[in-house]
Amino acid sequence: MALIVQKYGGTSMGTPERILNVSRRVKRWHDHGHQVVVVVSAMSGETNRLIGLAKAISETPDPRELDQMLATGEQVTIAMLAMSLKSIGLNAKSYTGGQVVIRTDSSFNKARIQSIDESAVRKDLDAGSVVIVAGFQGIDDDGNVTTLGRGGSDTTGVAMAAALKADECQIYTDVDGVYTTDPRVAPKAKKLDRITFEEMLEMASLGSKVLQIRSVEFAGKYQVPLRVLSSFDNENDGAYDDDFKHNVGTLITTESETTMEQPIISGIAFNRDEAKLIVRGVPDQPGIASRILSPVGDANIEIDMIVQNVAADGTTDFTFTVNRSDYKKTLDLMQQIGRDVGAREVTGDDTIVKVSIVGVGMRSHAGVASQMFRTLGAEGINIQMISTSEIKISVVVNEKYLELAVRALHTAFELDRVTGESRAQA
Amino acid sequence: MALIVQKYGGTSMGTPERILNVSRRVKRWHDHGHQVVVVVSAMSGETNRLIGLAKAISETPDPRELDQMLATGEQVTIAMLAMSLKSIGLNAKSYTGGQVVIRTDSSFNKARIQSIDESAVRKDLDAGSVVIVAGFQGIDDDGNVTTLGRGGSDTTGVAMAAALKADECQIYTDVDGVYTTDPRVAPKAKKLDRITFEEMLEMASLGSKVLQIRSVEFAGKYQVPLRVLSSFDNENDGAYDDDFKHNVGTLITTESETTMEQPIISGIAFNRDEAKLIVRGVPDQPGIASRILSPVGDANIEIDMIVQNVAADGTTDFTFTVNRSDYKKTLDLMQQIGRDVGAREVTGDDTIVKVSIVGVGMRSHAGVASQMFRTLGAEGINIQMISTSEIKISVVVNEKYLELAVRALHTAFELDRVTGESRAQA
Numbered sequence: 001m002a003l004i005v006q007k008y009g010g011t012s013m014g015t016p017e018r019i020l021n022v023s024r025r026v027k028r029w030h031d032h033g034h035q036v037v038v039v040v041s042a043m044s045g046e047t048n049r050l051i052g053l054a055k056a057i058s059e060t061p062d063p064r065e066l067d068q069m070l071a072t073g074e075q076v077t078i079a080m081l082a083m084s085l086k087s088i089g090l091n092a093k094s095y096t097g098g099q100v101v102i103r104t105d106s107s108f109n110k111a112r113i114q115s116i117d118e119s120a121v122r123k124d125l126d127a128g129s130v131v132i133v134a135g136f137q138g139i140d141d142d143g144n145v146t147t148l149g150r151g152g153s154d155t156t157g158v159a160m161a162a163a164l165k166a167d168e169c170q171i172y173t174d175v176d177g178v179y180t181t182d183p184r185v186a187p188k189a190k191k192l193d194r195i196t197f198e199e200m201l202e203m204a205s206l207g208s209k210v211l212q213i214r215s216v217e218f219a220g221k222y223q224v225p226l227r228v229l230s231s232f233d234n235e236n237d238g239a240y241d242d243d244f245k246h247n248v249g250t251l252i253t254t255e256s257e258t259t260m261e262q263p264i265i266s267g268i269a270f271n272r273d274e275a276k277l278i279v280r281g282v283p284d285q286p287g288i289a290s291r292i293l294s295p296v297g298d299a300n301i302e303i304d305m306i307v308q309n310v311a312a313d314g315t316t317d318f319t320f321t322v323n324r325s326d327y328k329k330t331l332d333l334m335q336q337i338g339r340d341v342g343a344r345e346v347t348g349d350d351t352i353v354k355v356s357i358v359g360v361g362m363r364s365h366a367g368v369a370s371q372m373f374r375t376l377g378a379e380g381i382n383i384q385m386i387s388t389s390e391i392k393i394s395v396v397v398n399e400k401y402l403e404l405a406v407r408a409l410h411t412a413f414e415l416d417r418v419t420g421e422s423r424a425q426a
Numbered sequence: 427m428a429l430i431v432q433k434y435g436g437t438s439m440g441t442p443e444r445i446l447n448v449s450r451r452v453k454r455w456h457d458h459g460h461q462v463v464v465v466v467s468a469m470s471g472e473t474n475r476l477i478g479l480a481k482a483i484s485e486t487p488d489p490r491e492l493d494q495m496l497a498t499g500e501q502v503t504i505a506m507l508a509m510s511l512k513s514i515g516l517n518a519k520s521y522t523g524g525q526v527v528i529r530t531d532s533s534f535n536k537a538r539i540q541s542i543d544e545s546a547v548r549k550d551l552d553a554g555s556v557v558i559v560a561g562f563q564g565i566d567d568d569g570n571v572t573t574l575g576r577g578g579s580d581t582t583g584v585a586m587a588a589a590l591k592a593d594e595c596q597i598y599t600d601v602d603g604v605y606t607t608d609p610r611v612a613p614k615a616k617k618l619d620r621i622t623f624e625e626m627l628e629m630a631s632l633g634s635k636v637l638q639i640r641s642v643e644f645a646g647k648y649q650v651p652l653r654v655l656s657s658f659d660n661e662n663d664g665a666y667d668d669d670f671k672h673n674v675g676t677l678i679t680t681e682s683e684t685t686m687e688q689p690i691i692s693g694i695a696f697n698r699d700e701a702k703l704i705v706r707g708v709p710d711q712p713g714i715a716s717r718i719l720s721p722v723g724d725a726n727i728e729i730d731m732i733v734q735n736v737a738a739d740g741t742t743d744f745t746f747t748v749n750r751s752d753y754k755k756t757l758d759l760m761q762q763i764g765r766d767v768g769a770r771e772v773t774g775d776d777t778i779v780k781v782s783i784v785g786v787g788m789r790s791h792a793g794v795a796s797q798m799f800r801t802l803g804a805e806g807i808n809i810q811m812i813s814t815s816e817i818k819i820s821v822v823v824n825e826k827y828l829e830l831a832v833r834a835l836h837t838a839f840e841l842d843r844v845t846g847e848s849r850a851q852a
Contacts, residue, residue: 016482050502056442057506058513065512068520069505072498076476079495080483086491087484094494098524099569143525 002167002240003035003125007135007157010044012172012231013077016084023084025237026130030090032238035125037164039135039157040081042073063108067137067147071097074134074153081132091129095121097137097145102156104138104146111138111146113155113218116163125164133160151212158215162222167240169219169226170249171211176230177250178203178210180415181268186407188416192250192266197226199266200252202358202392211252219252226252255360264368265359265413268406274304274354275327276385276396277320277334281344284316291341292318292334299333301326305354305387305394315344319385321396324350352384353402356394357409369393375412381405428593428666429461429551433561433583436470438598438657439503442510449510451663452556456516458664461551463590465561465583466507468499489534493563493573497523500560500579507558517555521547523563523571528582530564530572537564537572539581539644542589551590559586577638584641588648593666595645595652596675597637602656603676604629604636606841607694612833614842618676618692623652625692626678628784628818637678645678652678681786690794691785691839694832700730700780701753702811702822703746703760707770710742717767718744718760725759727752731780731813731820741770745811747822750776778810779828782820783835795819801838807831 006029008022022038029036050069054061078094085092097104100121104111121131135153138146148155154171161169176191178200183189195203197220204213210228219226229249236248245251282288289308296303306320322330327350338346362368372393376383381404385396397405410416432455434448448464455462476495480487504520511518523530526547530537547557561579564572574581580597587595602617604626609615621629623646630639636654645652655675662674671677708714715734722729730747737743748756753776764772788794798819802809807830811822823831836842 016479019483053442053502053506054509057445057509061509062512065505065508065520068508068522069502072501075498075501076479076495079491080479082491082494083480083483083487086488094491096494096571145522 001033001035003037003164004029004240005037005039005157005161005164005166005169007039007153007169007171008041008231009153009173010041010046011174013040013042013081014044016080019077019080019084020088022081022231023088023090025231025234026085027088027090028234028237030130030238032240034238034240036130037121037125037160037166038081038130038132039153039160040074040077040132041135041153042077046073046076064144067108067111068145070147071134071137071145074136078132078134085130085132091127092132093124093129094132094134096134097156098139098143100133100160102133102138102159104140104148106140106142106144106146108144108146110149111140113138113148113159116159118160118163121160122164148214151215154212154215155218158218158222158224158226161224161226162218167225169224171215171226171228172231173210173228174231175210175228176233177228178252178267180266181406181410182270185270185403186268186410188407188410190415193247194251194253195266196255196360197252198255198391199358199360202356202389203267203269216252220254223254228252263359263414264361264365265357265415266361267358268409268413268415269356269358270402270406271354272399272402273324274321274352274396275324275330275348275350276352277318277322277330277346277348279318279334279338279343279346281311281315282318282341284310284314288316288341289318292337293320295333295337296320296322296330299329301330301333305385305396307385307387321352321354321385351399352396353399354394354396355402355405355409356392357413358392360391362391362393371412372409375408376405379404379408381408427459427461429463429590430455430666431463431465431583431587431590431592431595433465433579433595433597434467434657435579435599436467436472437600439466439468439507440470442506445503445506445510446514448507448657449514449516451657451660452511453514453516454660454663456556456664458666460664460666462556463547463551463586463592464507464556464558465579465586466500466503466558467561467579468503472499472502490570493534493537494571496573497560497563497571500562504558504560511556511558517553518558519550519555520558520560522560523582524565524569526559526586528559528564528585530566530574532566532568532570532572534570534572536575537566539564539574539585542585544586544589547586548590574640577640580638580641581644584644584648584650584652587650587652588644593651595650597641597652597654598657599636599654600657601636601654602659603654604678604693606692607832607836608696611696611829612694612836614833614836616841619673620677620679621692622681622786623678624681624817625784625786628782628815629693629695642678646680649680654678689785689840690787690791691783691841692787693784694835694839694841695782695784696828696832697780698825698828699750700747700778700822701750701756701774701776702778703748703753703756703772703774705744705760705764705767705769705772707737707741708744708767710736710740714742714767715744718763719746721759721763722746722748722756725755727756727759731811731822733811733813747778747780747811777825778822779825780820780822781828781831781835782818783839784818785839786817788817788819797838798835801834802831805830805834807834 135156561582
């Protein structure tokens, strides 16, 4: 018997019929003798409908009141799922974030979980009930309702799993796991049976949409086994055996549990929403980086990669990337700052993309970077920027090379050959 | 400076524009220096939409989970109103029933308020904030969300006013007060400036839809001055002076505060949703009433009037009325019971109505009943049943006489001459 936390998103909660489907899945797990906690999102579209109502009242709705309002989306779906489970013969009880209690700080709209009192939930589980918890929400010390921000239901799922020391937190999605890269770009992309928290974090921050970064961070911090799996597949329901543990979906886990036969890199991520700014010929003085880049942060523009080169003539060049939607605004800002600091030239380019290889294997394998650059060079792809971390290498290239670069790297790093079977046996 | 509790229904909360109208009214009261607590219902249609979702899951949704769900309707409107008030420059804070705390018993879907902790609300009021409270909901000792049943927002308004010892609880509606009778039936109907709790209770239970019975009971019990007034009239906003207190809307108050010139009766109520059942020739034995009537209650059918006559032959006849929608079901049940108890005949009639005169004045005036019967007789209206209480007399007549009876009684008891002006001066 295991304690399983399952998280279902808004699409799975979208209609009474789909909620009944979720109920049947929960029942199959429960019938196998497992204790089940279900964390749910609002019905798809509901959060946006509520935001629309708020915006009709005020362009900048009061943050506390917005959370008071948004939290109702999940309060409706937890009740619907509990009704549905009862209608097929299970004991079930719904909990809002406040009822659990999921205690957060008071940062409305983007609150962070501080503690969870799991005692009431555990009592219900021990009495044979399925417990349903509203995702995305909590309560602060003063009893105000808070929300965790977009994607916060994943975080609630992981946090509940951590508090309950669950055997596994299962995130049900419309894909059957994490892939070596996006199959729409590289048809040879393969599902990964396992990936480390660190790799998953890099994949998420580099553009993979499967999991929210915060939930992966949380899972890593509290060592919660986290599995991404398909909400369309039923055949493995409840069979929490070795075969399930090794093959179903993708398990995000600690490095020590991955195999010896770990490939050098686990996946290739990319991000099309990039634009770069170049400030050339700036006097190379202490504090110049701050004078150029601080105003960007002050304008609430997030900077991604930053590269600085010093020229022989005592000047320096800065290149950095921002989200493509911030490009025009950033370029205007830079042209003004460029004049202030005496830059020779300010230019930009919003036809670039970022391609990254990710893998804990590169820690112990030399030459990964040079193999990446050699592969891209062989395809005639010019590299415009490079940024590295311990387990990832990112390059900026012209957007026209995106698919070519991803496929070439996928083949070069032998990801075409990764299969669920081979990795499971390793 | 007064402390005013205002209650707005679902129509007033129906759109962002209407919510802005409510905000402006609240601001006018606040600008006059009054402390204002606003109790609101869900947006019109929202509670039915949620019930529809629940019914799509299960024909008999779990009561706890239904309340968990239904309470979200008001949680959305309190947040919207708070946002709206803030957008026009007021400090405002919304409270769910649980946040107040409004403590109820655990009778889901029809919970009763047990206590209110008004301290947090009072603190906000004293700090200059407008406080917005979700109607219709509370929380039980175990932290479960409860709802008070249909019309429960009026009860929340009165209960908050009682807990805060408010100067007045104002119920904003689509009519400008309580009338001597329904103006659609008797065009000479007049608005009453004042009516006692007891009279209002009788009016409500006899079919007047202006206020929920429970809220009037509550107001009477805790001596909360309760005023029904129009949400379309703005000119008196904030002017809580003698002129306002005597003339605006209808004040429901204690008998001692009504005037010497109190007319004998205050109003005429009627109810079209009536049907009667007659069980004739039953052996007149101890316990026979219970044998006939208990199965009706057991079938969840509410009995209104009951009349019993004993005949000379040792048998007895029972006549009672039920809601017209229960007529067929009750008739079927009675035919079976009639056979069991050896009744001579079971018949019924669903073409009847009930007409009632209400007034505390009849306590001190003899001959009110006979004047009523004489008036109806003069119009050729046959009386089928009579039921009396200390301050009301009800008769059952054929439905075709409804308008005639109401108008004749309205004239006979001099209600045609009641006017706001004359009564205000009295």
